Structures are given as structure tokens and as C-alpha cells.
Amino acid sequence: xxxxxxxPKFRILKIxxxxxxxxxxxxxxxxxxxxxQDPGMGLKLIYYSVGAGITDKGEVPNGYNVSRSxxxxxxxxLELAAPSQTSVYFCASSRQGYYEQYFGPGTRxxxx
Amino acid sequence: xxxxxxLDSHVSVSEGTPVLLRCNYSSSYSPSLFWYVQHPNKGLQxxxxxxxxxxxxxxxxxxxxxxxxxxxxxxxxxxSAHMSDAAEYFCVVTLxxxxxxxxxxxxKGTKLSVIP
Numbered sequence: 001x002x003x004x005x006x007x008p009k010f011r012i013l014k015i016x017x018x019x020x021x022x023x024x025x026x027x028x029x030x031x032x033x034x035x036x037q038d039p040g041m042g043l044k045l046i047y048y049s050v051g052a053g054i055t056d057k058g059e060v061p062n063g064y065n066v067s068r069s070x071x072x073x074x075x076x077x078l079e080l081a082a083p084s085q086t087s088v089y090f091c092a093s094s095r096q097g098y099y100e101q102y103f104g105p106g107t108r109x110x111x112x
Numbered sequence: 113x114x115x116x117x118x119l120d121s122h123v124s125v126s127e128g129t130p131v132l133l134r135c136n137y138s139s140s141y142s143p144s145l146f147w148y149v150q151h152p153n154k155g156l157q158x159x160x161x162x163x164x165x166x167x168x169x170x171x172x173x174x175x176x177x178x179x180x181x182x183x184x185x186x187x188x189x190x191x192s193a194h195m196s197d198a199a200e201y202f203c204v205v206t207l208x209x210x211x212x213x214x215x216x217x218x219x220k221g222t223k224l225s226v227i228p
Contacts, residue, residue: 090155097206103156
């Protein structure tokens with residue numbers, strides 16, 4: 001099993017550009033999550049999904065969009081990138097909401 | 113509202129001495145509790161979990177944690193620190209928030225330094 005994979009590993013965006021962060025898992029997990037991690041702030045939940053076709057907002061959803069068309073994939077879309085979106089983004093999955101989460105290696109995004 | 117407090121942002125220990133990373137939570141319900149470790153420039157890895165079974169939980173790499181409901185604590189310990197334990201550690205609380213939904217809250221992290 002590859003577990004949770006994320007692409008790209010690094011990306012530099014100009015202000016106003018858009019991009020999609022890819023996330024895939026091969027564990028047949030129902031739940032998937034997107035977090036951002038800023039220094040000294042722990043992880044903040046952006047969006048999550050409880051199954052294909054179902055998504056919901058987390059703590060910091062503004063400026064982001066998600067979709068979940070399959071069990072395996074959960075892409076995160078950034079529209080009109082802003083410097084405040086400079087962060088490390090982690091995707092995670094779990095079998096159910098109260099189970100442990102498995103994390104991908106992260107995407108380091110810089111917006112200048 | 114639930115919350116997680118990691119009482120120390122930075123802990124420094126000498127190699128071979130005990131490690132104690134402190135975590136307190138507030139919750140009206142029985143939580144699931146986790147500790148994760150993050151090595152530099154890496155993703156988060158599960159160390160151990162408490163899900164209402166034994167209150168003393170053993171994890172990987174010699175770590176363990178004890179759930180104390182009366183103190184609302186879930187402190188992480190290890191008898192003897194190793195250089196490879198230097199990393200950031202996160203305490204996480206998961207609560208059922210109704211309608212099939214769960215709320216996950218991360219602590220802000222404790223950075224562990226190990227001095228040779």
C-alpha cells in the first residue's frame with residue numbers, strides 16, 4: 001500500500017494564480033481531510049469528506065474548494081492565491097471519523 | 113466547546129533521561145485521544161491512541177500515555193530519550209459532534225529536543 005500520497009511536494013505561486021493540490025489514498029478509507037500547518041499553530045482543518053460526493057467545511061475553508069468524486073481522491077483547489085495561503089498542506093484519511101488518521105507527506109506552498 | 117492544551121511548546125531533555133510531554137483537554141463527552149509525531153519536513157505519524165479501552169496506552173518506539181479522566185489529561189512519556197526522538201509531538205482529541213460528524217482538534221505541538 002502506498003498509503004496517502006500528495007502531489008506536488010513543493011510549489012511557488014504568484015498572487016492571483018490558481019492551482020489544485022492532489023491527494024489520493026489506497027486504503028479504501030471513507031473519511032478524508034485537508035489541513036494546513038503554519039509554524040507554532042498546529043494543524044487547522046480546511047475541509048473534510050465523509051465519503052464520495054460528500055464534503056464539509058472545517059475551521060478555515062475560505063479561499064479553498066474541494067470535491068470528492070471517488071473514494072480514493074480528494075483534491076484541494078486554491079482560487080486566486082494570496083500570501084496568507086503560504087503554508088504546508090497535509091491530506092489525511094481515516095476509516096471512520098473517530099479512528100486514527102493517516103497523513104500524506106505534505107505540500108509546501110509559497111505564494112509571492 | 114472542546115479544546116486541547118499542550119502545556120509546553122518546547123521540552124529539552126538529555127539523551128537517556130525520561131521524557132514527559134503534557135496534554136490536557138476539555139470535553140463534555142468521552143473522547144478518543146491520539147499522539148502524533150512529526151519529524152522535520154515529514155508528515156505526521158501516529159504514536160498511540162486511546163479509544164476507551166485500557167487507560168494506559170502503549171505506542172511505538174517505547175512511548176506510552178495514560179488517560180486520566182479526573183484530571184482530563186493524556187500525558188506522553190518515555191523512560192529513556194533517544195536522539196531519534198527529537199521531533200514535534202501533537203496531542204489530538206476527537207469527539208462525536210452529532211449527525212454522524214466528528215470534530216477533531218489538534219494541540220499546537222511540543223517540540224522535543226534531545227541533548228547528546
